[in-house]
Amino acid sequence: MKNNILIIGGGPAGLESASQLQRMGYNVILIEKSPKLGGHLAKWDRLFPDSVPADEVLGGLLRGAEGVKCFTDTDVRAINRLDKSYNVRLTNGITVLSDAVLVASGFDLFDAVKKEEYGYGVYDQVMTNADLEAYFKTGTDRRIENPGKIGFAHCVGSRDEKAGCRSCSKVCCATAVKQAIEMKQAFPNAEVFCFYMDLRLFGRHYEDIYLKAQKEYGVRFIRGRVAEVSENYDGTLLVKAEDTVAGKPLKVTLDLLVLMAGMRPSGVGKAIGDLLEMPVEEDGYFAVRSGIAASQRSPIPGIFLAGAATGPKTLPETLADARAAAMEVDRYLTEIFPDAKNYKQLVKERW
Amino acid sequence: MVDFGFGLVPSSRINLDLFDKDKYRELVKIEPDARICMACGSCTAVCTAGKFVHTSLREAIEDILNAKNDKALESLQACQLCGKCSMVCPRGINTRHLILSINKVYSAK
Numbered sequence: 001m002k003n004n005i006l007i008i009g010g011g012p013a014g015l016e017s018a019s020q021l022q023r024m025g026y027n028v029i030l031i032e033k034s035p036k037l038g039g040h041l042a043k044w045d046r047l048f049p050d051s052v053p054a055d056e057v058l059g060g061l062l063r064g065a066e067g068v069k070c071f072t073d074t075d076v077r078a079i080n081r082l083d084k085s086y087n088v089r090l091t092n093g094i095t096v097l098s099d100a101v102l103v104a105s106g107f108d109l110f111d112a113v114k115k116e117e118y119g120y121g122v123y124d125q126v127m128t129n130a131d132l133e134a135y136f137k138t139g140t141d142r143r144i145e146n147p148g149k150i151g152f153a154h155c156v157g158s159r160d161e162k163a164g165c166r167s168c169s170k171v172c173c174a175t176a177v178k179q180a181i182e183m184k185q186a187f188p189n190a191e192v193f194c195f196y197m198d199l200r201l202f203g204r205h206y207e208d209i210y211l212k213a214q215k216e217y218g219v220r221f222i223r224g225r226v227a228e229v230s231e232n233y234d235g236t237l238l239v240k241a242e243d244t245v246a247g248k249p250l251k252v253t254l255d256l257l258v259l260m261a262g263m264r265p266s267g268v269g270k271a272i273g274d275l276l277e278m279p280v281e282e283d284g285y286f287a288v289r290s291g292i293a294a295s296q297r298s299p300i301p302g303i304f305l306a307g308a309a310t311g312p313k314t315l316p317e318t319l320a321d322a323r324a325a326a327m328e329v330d331r332y333l334t335e336i337f338p339d340a341k342n343y344k345q346l347v348k349e350r351w
Numbered sequence: 352m353v354d355f356g357f358g359l360v361p362s363s364r365i366n367l368d369l370f371d372k373d374k375y376r377e378l379v380k381i382e383p384d385a386r387i388c389m390a391c392g393s394c395t396a397v398c399t400a401g402k403f404v405h406t407s408l409r410e411a412i413e414d415i416l417n418a419k420n421d422k423a424l425e426s427l428q429a430c431q432l433c434g435k436c437s438m439v440c441p442r443g444i445n446t447r448h449l450i451l452s453i454n455k456v457y458s459a460k
C-alpha cells in the first residue's frame with residue numbers, strides 16, 4: 001500500500017524530504033504557499049562557506065523532487081484528524097487524505113523595521129542581508145553606488161530581548177563574513193567593518209572564511225553591538241557602538257549599513273500549527289518530541305517536522321534534518337500505523 | 352610563588368583572588384540583572400554623559416567582577432541617570448536601577 005504523505009512547505013526542507021519519501025515509494029503531495037518552490041534558498045545568490053551558487057543547490061533539490069505532486073500558491077484551509085490519518089482541505093479546492101503530515105514551514109526573516117534605532121526603511125542607506133543577496137543576484141540596488149565605507153551590523157532582531165528574540169539565529173555571522181568578502185571583491189577600495197558581539201563561526205570551513213576576511217580582504221571586526229544610527233545631511237550614516245576591546249565609545253561615518261536580520265518562526269507556518277494544535281516552545285518555533293532523540297517528531301503522533309520550522313539551521317543542517325524526517329515517517333508508517341488493533345498502544349510506547 | 356623575573360604594577364593587573372564576594376552577593380540580591388550583561392557595549396555607546404566624561408556601565412559591571420570596585424564607581428560617577436542606556440540594552444536590564452544599586456552597595460565602606 002502506498003500511503004499518502006502531505007508535506008507543508010516547498011523550501012529546501014520540504015523538497016529534500018519529498019525527494020527521499022518518493023524514493024521510498026510513498027505518494028507525496030507537497031504544498032507551497034508562495035508562487036514558486038525553493039523557500040529562502042531561491043532568494044540567495046552564493047552560499048557560505050564555499051560560495052557555491054544557490055541556484056545550483058536549488059536545481060539539485062528540484063530535480064530530486066521531480067515526480068512529486070507539487071501545488072504552489074496553495075495553503076491549508078482546514079484539517080481534521082480522523083482515527084489515525086488527516087483529512088486536509090487545501091485552498092485550491094483539493095482534499096487529501098494523508099497518513100502522515102510533515103511540516104516544513106521554515107522561517108521568516110526578522111522585520112528590520114521593528115529595530116527602529118537602526119533606521120531601516122527610514123534612512124536611505126540602510127539595507128538588510130536579504131536585500132544585499134538580491135543585489136548580488138540582480139546587480140542593481142539604488143543604495144549601492146561604489147560605497148567607500150560599509151558596515152555590517154550583526155544580531156539584528158536576534159539575541160535581543162527588546163526585539164522579542166533571545167536566541168541566536170546561527171546563520172548571520174557566517175552570512176556577514178561572506179557578504180563582507182563579496183563586497184570587498186566588488187569594491188576593492190571600500191573599507192568594511194563588522195560589528196559583532198560574538199563571532200559564531202562554528203561550522204566546517206567557517207573559521208577559514210573569517211581568516212580570509214581578515215587576511216586577504218582586511219575586513220575590520222569590531223567587538224561591540226551597533227547601538228544607534230543617524231543620517232547625516234549628505235545621506236551618509238553616523239553609526240555608534242562601543243569598541244569593547246578598546247573600552248571606548250566609537251563613531252564612524254558609513255555609506256552603507258547592512259543589517260544581519262535574523263530568523264523568526266514562520267507566520268504562515270504558525271497558522272498551520274494552530275490548525276493542527278501543534279505546541280510551540282518559548283522561542284516561537286515548533287516543539288519536538290525530544291530535542292536530542294526525536295527532533296523530527298512533533299509531540300502529536302503522525303506529525304513530523306523538518307528544517308527551520310524547529311529553529312535556525314544552516315542548509316546542510318536543514319537537508320540532513322529533512323532526510324532524517326523522511327526516515328522517521330517511514331518508520332512510523334511501517335511499524336506503527338498499519339497495526340490498527342494496537343495503534344494506540346504502539347503510539348504510547350514508541351512515539 | 353614562581354618568580355618570572357618581571358614585575359607588574361599591582362593596580363594594572365586583574366587579580367580575581369581579591370574579588371569581593373560579600374559585596375557582590377549583596378548587589379545581586381537586590382539586582383539579579385547584574386549577572387546577565389553580555390558586554391555588548393550599547394549602553395556605553397549611547398551614554399549622554401560619556402560624550403564628555405568617561406562613563407561606562409559595561410565597564411563598571413566588568414570592573415566589579417575583576418575586583419576593581421573603585422574603578423567601577425569612577426566609571427559611573429558622571430552618570431546623569433537619564434536612562435538612555437536602558438532603551439538600548441539587549442538584555443532588557445533596568446540600567447538606571449542597576450547603577451543606583453551599584454553606587455549604594457559599593458560606596459558603603
Ligand SMILES: Cc1cc2nc3c(=O)[nH]c(=O)nc-3n(C[C@H](O)[C@H](O)[C@H](O)COP(=O)(O)OP(=O)(O)OC[C@H]3O[C@@H](n4cnc5c(N)ncnc54)[C@H](O)[C@@H]3O)c2cc1C
Nearest residue numbers: 009011012013033039040047048105106107307308314315
Ligand atoms: C540571510 C540568510 C542567508 C543564508 N545563507 C545561507 C548560506 O549561505 N548557506 C547556508 O547553509 N544556509 C544559509 N541560510 C539558511 C537557509 O536559508 C535555511 O537553512 C533554509 O532556507 C531553511 O529551509 P526550510 O525549508 O526549512 O525553510 P524556508 O527556506 O523558509 O522554506 C519554507 C517554505 O515553506 C513555505 N510555507 C510556510 N508555511 C506554509 C504553509 N502554511 N503552506 C504552504 N507553504 C508554506 C514558505 O513559503 C517557504 O517557501 C541563510 C539564511 C539567511 C536568513
Ligand code: SF4
Nearest residue numbers: 155158168169172173
Ligand atoms: S549568528 Fe552571529 S549575527 Fe547571527 S544572531 Fe548569532 S551571533 Fe548574532
Ligand code: SF4
Nearest residue numbers: 398430431433434436
Ligand atoms: S543613565 Fe547614566 S550611564 Fe545610562 S546613558 Fe544616561 S548618563 Fe549614561
Ligand code: SF4
Nearest residue numbers: 388389391392394440
Ligand atoms: S547594554 Fe546591557 S548588555 Fe549591553 S553592555 Fe550595557 S548593560 Fe551589558
